[in-house]
Amino acid sequence: MPRSENIIVALDIGTTKICALIGEATDENQIKVIGVGRSPSKGLKQGVVVNFEDTVNSIRRAVERAETQADMHVDRLYAGIAGEHIRSTNSRGVIAVSNEDNEIVRNDVDRVVQAARQIGLPRDQQIIHAIPQEFIIDDQGGIREPVGLSGVRLEAIVHIVTGSVTSAANILKCVRRAGYEVADLVLEPIASSYSVLSADEQELGVILLDIGGGTTDYSLFYQGAVRHSGVVAVGGDYVTRDLAYGLRTSHADAELLKKRAGSCLIDAVDPDETVIVPKLGLGVTEQMRNGKLEHAVGVERMIKQQILAEIISARMDEILKMVRRELRRSEHFDLASGGMVLTGGASLLHGVAEMAEGIFGVPVRPGVPHGVSGLTEGLLDPAHATGIGLLQYGNRHRDARLDATETGEGLLTAVVKWTQRVMENWF
Numbered sequence: 001m002p003r004s005e006n007i008i009v010a011l012d013i014g015t016t017k018i019c020a021l022i023g024e025a026t027d028e029n030q031i032k033v034i035g036v037g038r039s040p041s042k043g044l045k046q047g048v049v050v051n052f053e054d055t056v057n058s059i060r061r062a063v064e065r066a067e068t069q070a071d072m073h074v075d076r077l078y079a080g081i082a083g084e085h086i087r088s089t090n091s092r093g094v095i096a097v098s099n100e101d102n103e104i105v106r107n108d109v110d111r112v113v114q115a116a117r118q119i120g121l122p123r124d125q126q127i128i129h130a131i132p133q134e135f136i137i138d139d140q141g142g143i144r145e146p147v148g149l150s151g152v153r154l155e156a157i158v159h160i161v162t163g164s165v166t167s168a169a170n171i172l173k174c175v176r177r178a179g180y181e182v183a184d185l186v187l188e189p190i191a192s193s194y195s196v197l198s199a200d201e202q203e204l205g206v207i208l209l210d211i212g213g214g215t216t217d218y219s220l221f222y223q224g225a226v227r228h229s230g231v232v233a234v235g236g237d238y239v240t241r242d243l244a245y246g247l248r249t250s251h252a253d254a255e256l257l258k259k260r261a262g263s264c265l266i267d268a269v270d271p272d273e274t275v276i277v278p279k280l281g282l283g284v285t286e287q288m289r290n291g292k293l294e295h296a297v298g299v300e301r302m303i304k305q306q307i308l309a310e311i312i313s314a315r316m317d318e319i320l321k322m323v324r325r326e327l328r329r330s331e332h333f334d335l336a337s338g339g340m341v342l343t344g345g346a347s348l349l350h351g352v353a354e355m356a357e358g359i360f361g362v363p364v365r366p367g368v369p370h371g372v373s374g375l376t377e378g379l380l381d382p383a384h385a386t387g388i389g390l391l392q393y394g395n396r397h398r399d400a401r402l403d404a405t406e407t408g409e410g411l412l413t414a415v416v417k418w419t420q421r422v423m424e425n426w427f
Contacts, residue, residue: 005398006024006025006026007022007023007024007025007072007074008022008023008024008025008031008078008391008394008395008398009021009022009023009063009066009074009076009077009078009180009394010023010077010078010080010387010388010389010390010391010394011059011062011063011077011078011079011080011175011180011387011390012080012188012384012386012387012390013041013044013047013055013059013079013080013081013171014041014044014047014212014213014214014345014386015041015044015045015046015047015212015213015214015215015235015237016040016041016212016213016214016236016237016345017038017039017040017041017213017345018038018039018040018041018058018059018061018062019036019037019038019062019384019387020035020036020037020038020059020062020063020065020066020077020387021033021035021036021037021066021379021387021388021390021391022034022035022036022066022067022069022070022072022074023372023374023391023394023395024374025395025398026373029395030371030372030373031371031372031373031374031388031391031392031395032372032373032374033372033373033374033375033376033379033388033391034069034070034374034375035065035066035067035068035069035070035072035375036065036066036069036375036378036379037061037062037063037064037065037066037067037068037069038062038065039058039059039061039062039065040058041055041058041213042054042055042057042058043055043056043057043058043174044214045214046083046084046214046215046233046235047081047082047083047084047085047167047212047214047215048083048084048085048167048170049167049170049171049174052170052173052174052177055174056174056177056178057178059174059175059178059180060178060179063077063178063179063180069375074180075180075181076180076181076182076183077175077180077181077182077183078182078183078184078186078191078390078391078393078394079171079175079182079184079185079186079390080185080186080187080188080191080386080387080390081128081163081167081168081171081185081186081187081188082187082188082189082210082212082215082217082231083163083164083167083214083215083231084215084231084233085125085163085164085167086128086161086162086163086187086217086229086230086231087125087161087162087163087230088159088160088161088162088228088229088230089119089159089160089162090133090157090158090159090160090227090228091116091117091119091130091157091158091160092116092155092156092157092158093112093113093114093115093116093117093118093155093156093158094112094115094153094154094155094156095108095111095112095115095153095154096152096153096154097151097152097153097154098111101150102150102151102152103148103149103150104137104146104147104148104149104150104151104154105147106147108146108147108154109135109146109147109154109156112135112154112155112156113130113132113156113158115156116130116156116157116158116160117130117158117160119160121162124164124165124166125162125163125164125165126162126163126165126168127160127161127162128161128162128163128168128185128187129159129160129161129187129190130158130159130160130161131158131159131161131190131225131226132156132157132158132159132225133157133158133159133223133225133226133227134156134157134223134225135154135155135156135157136154136155136156136157137149137150137151137153137154137155138151138152138153139153144224159225159226159227159228159229161187161190161229163187168185171185172185183394183398184393184394184397186390186393187217187229188210188212188217188386189208189210189217189218189219189229190219190226190229190389190393191386191389191390191393192208192210192343192367192385192386192389193208193219193221193226193389194389194390194392194393194396195367195369195370195371195372195385195386195388195389195391195392196208196341196343196367196368196369196370196382196385196389197221197341197367199224200338201221201338201339201341202221202222202223202224202225202338203222203223203224204222204337204338205220205221205222205223205332205335205336205337205338206220206221206222206336206338206339206340206341207219207220207221207327207336207339207340207341207360207362208220208221208340208341208343208367209323209340209341209342209343209344209347209356210342210343210344210347210385210386211235211236211319211342211343211344211345211346211347211352212235212236212344212345212346213235213236213237213345213346214233214235214237215231215232215233215234215235216231216232216234216235216319216322216323216344216346217229217230217231218230218231218232218323218326218327220327220330220332220333220335220336222332222335222336227330227332227335228327228330228332228333230326232319232322232323232326234315234318234319234322235319235344235346236258236344236345236346236349238315238319239258239262239311239312239315239316239346239349240254240255240258241254242311242312242314242315243257243258243262243308243311243312246311247277247303247307247308247311248277248280249277249278249279249280250278250280253277253278257275257277257308258308258312258349259348261275261305261308262308262309262312262349262350263305263308263309263312263313263349263350263351264309264312264313264316264317264349264350264351264352264354264355265309265313265350265351265354265355266306266309266310266313268309268350268351269305269306269308269309270305271304271306273304273305273306274302274303274304274305275302275303275305275308276301276302277301277302277303312349313351313355316346316349316352316355317355317359320355320356320359320360321359324359324360336360336362337362339362339363339364339365340356340357340360340362340363340364340365341364341365341366341367342356342364342365342366342367342382343366343367343382343383343385343386344382344383344385344386345382345383347366347367347382347383348366348381348382348383353365353366366381366382367382367385368380368381368382369381369384369385369388369389371388371392372388372391372392
């Protein structure tokens with residue numbers, strides 16, 4: 001039986017699926033996956049809870065399945081957060097060094113990061129992460145660790161990520177109703193970076209693009225820190241919806257068509273190749289379940305596979321160009337010399353990497369998670385980058401909820417206080 005202090009639990013709450021992972025931290029600073037649980041995500045839309053009980057049940061099923069496989073009960077977990085409500089900005093803080101000998105100590109770093117956090121926010125927004133990009137001592141910039149150095153004036157440039165307090169509170173309530181406590185809420189692209197990005201990529205400059213079901217999240221890293229991040233409110237589920245409407249078939253059949261025969265590259269599809277489109281209301285045919293896309297019973301019609309590719313290509317082109325437009329608003333867009341890394345279930349579509357290379361003009365690779373062992377079958381693909389990243393994040397932060405220089409009082413603390421105030425006012 002693994003020691004409880006070595007156990008880390010991750011909960012990836014997506015629009016299309018919920019995945020729970022139970023990991024054991026090893027002496028080699030690796031994580032051994034000992035439990036995996038999945039459940040269809042019901043009750044969420046674009047990362048936001050829209051049906052409380054459905055979300056609770058989906059979370060409970062996923063975690064219980066992981067517990068059964070690991071043969072243990074867990075009570076605390078690291079949960080990912082994403083959604084259209086996520087915002088980000090870069091902020092600057094400045095303080096006078098407190099020591100008489102002008103040596104910078106940890107308290108000075110904490111104070112300057114706290115000063116950078118003092119930004120105007122709407123009442124419904126709160127800081128999730130405050131991640132230092134660099135420190136400046138007496139106009140000398142590019143400093144990453146100022147502790148021990150001397151100076152009179154200390155500045156910090158910090159990447160601030162904010163989210164909706166109420167959206168986070170609803171996730172927290174769902175997890176608690178399911179029977180678990182949240183150790184921390186982590187922005188999903190930040191979590192994914194732990195599992196798929198190398199230190200060299202983050203240093204040289206890289207874009208991490210997570211194409212999920214309901215949203216597409218992006219982060220740009222340079223010189224070892226997050227420089228820009230954001231969300232566009234369109235994801236892979238929109239591709240499925242386009243196919244369902246365009247081909248007049250069910251959402252489930254459209255999803256299977258997308259996965260089995262879909263492509264973003266029209267020219268890469270054989271012009272003579274055809275696929276079947278099941279009649280609306282007949283359900284998924286046995287042939288489609290087995291991956292056979294011809295000679296099915298109850299076929300409404302056969303279509304050219306290129307038609308499928310045309311529908312998929314149009315939506316994926318739109319998503320990628322929306323991200324490019326948002327990144328171009330950042331002064332750091334031209335810093336991604338290390339290229340782009342793709343994660344999320346929709347990144348598994350055939351031809352996405354090639355399409356992204358053409359749109360962004362940089363090398364693109366799939367984000368395959370690393371640093372884990374054990375029950376990894378079916379996990380080492382871009383769709384599970386967030387879940388494995390949450391395990392690695394939790395491993396790094398399990399001795400303390402969060403390092404003060406990274407977040408200070410984060411969204412989780414704010415949510416807890418908000419919930420307490422609501423309860424006090426109610427009763």
